[in-house]
Amino acid sequence: MQTKIALIVDSASDVPGEILAQYQNIEVAPMLVTMADGNTYLDRETIQPDEFYQQLAANDTLPKTASPTVGSVKAQVERLQEQGFTQIIGITISSGLSVSYSVFKQVAADAEAEMTVVDTKNIGIGSGLFAVYAEQLIDNGLAYHDIVARLQNAVADSKVYFYIPTLKYLRAGGRIGRVAGLLGTMLSIKPVISCDENGIYYPMTKARTEAKAVSKLIAAAVATAEGQPDFRIAVTQGVNPALLTKVVAELQARFPNQLIYTGNVSPALGVHTGPGLVGVAVQVGVTH
Incomplete structure (x- = not known):
């Protein structure tokens, strides 16, 4: 039986759009963005970059951000489990810049699926490339623990x-x-x-x-x-x-x-x- 491995990443990892379009085994956990108008948006879901920068230019009050909630990440992991994925790799921006890693770890501890979280020590597209690498390793048929090890080994470089x-x-x-x-x-x-x-x-x-x-x-x-x-x-x-x-x-x-x-x-x-x-x-x- 083919190994069923999925990925969940935070939205600040900026996974390239073509990768998100190509693969159906990725969930993106949106960060929260509270704009000057007082409304809180889901990063890249209910607010897109162009709209964000337009609002940023129009207001002196700077927006605020928060990590994905435990509940939202848990719901996405459960959705992957319902689709038959039994092994999940979490990928987050640096734990030194966000609590997303801690949130993912908390969800992983309670997940029915086997779940490991990779702290990329990176941000933005630097973190997003880990999802690219993971998908290529999955395509090449590597085992789950081998994939996790290679991702973790790539962090330093x-x-x-x-x-x-x-x-x-x-x-x-x-x-x-x-x-x-x-x-x-x-x-x-x-x-x-x-x-x-x-x-x-x-x-x-x-x-x-x-x-x-x-x-x-x-x-x-x-x-x-x-x-x-x-x-x-x-x-x-x-x-x-x-x-x-x-x-x-x-x-x-x-x-x-x-x-x-x-x-x-x-x-x-x-x-x-x-x-x-x-x-x-x-x-x-x-x-x-």
Whole structure:
């Protein structure tokens, strides 16, 4: 009998849209986004990125976010069980940036299905690439525990780098991490931020202009991927499609035979990064 393995991810993991469209064994647990109008929305379900950024631009009051609730995640796991899935892999953004991992773990402890949760120590598309990897391993017929082990082994070598025009939103949202040291010069620098080994934001580099910051971002991504026998790469944006196109073109020129996933930042992440973001995720150390 074919192994029935499913995935459940939080919406802030920004799984590429083509993967969500291709596979029917993925549940996405929406983060909660409370906008300035006082209404609470389900991330990527009842509010989409374009609508989110329009509301963000129209209000001085910044939105707030919350992790998926235990009840909602439990309901999704039960739905997967009803569909015949007996083994479930949970994938979340960094436990250092959200309590989603703890929520998933709580649900896993009570689930009838065998469920293991992977803390990616990553965020956004960097976390989303773990779902891509998991689906490929499932397609290749690997056993559940082997898949989990390979995902966990990929955590240390999976990187995300993102340029944001301003630190205003990270500061306001309290997700500043080790980036706090830049606040004194926040008006005069363009940071490139990453997640450290504990999944906490830190300033990887900084520049005086957007062009130089993006150049450093691309250089970091290339350095991570270059020489690796196998890797995945993705580019994401927050209402900055022109910059995404530019970054994809430069990466494709460096890696002409590489599939490059693209996507946009979920509203739950946009709360903390604001408009204008472009990010690159690279997942290396992967085996099939």
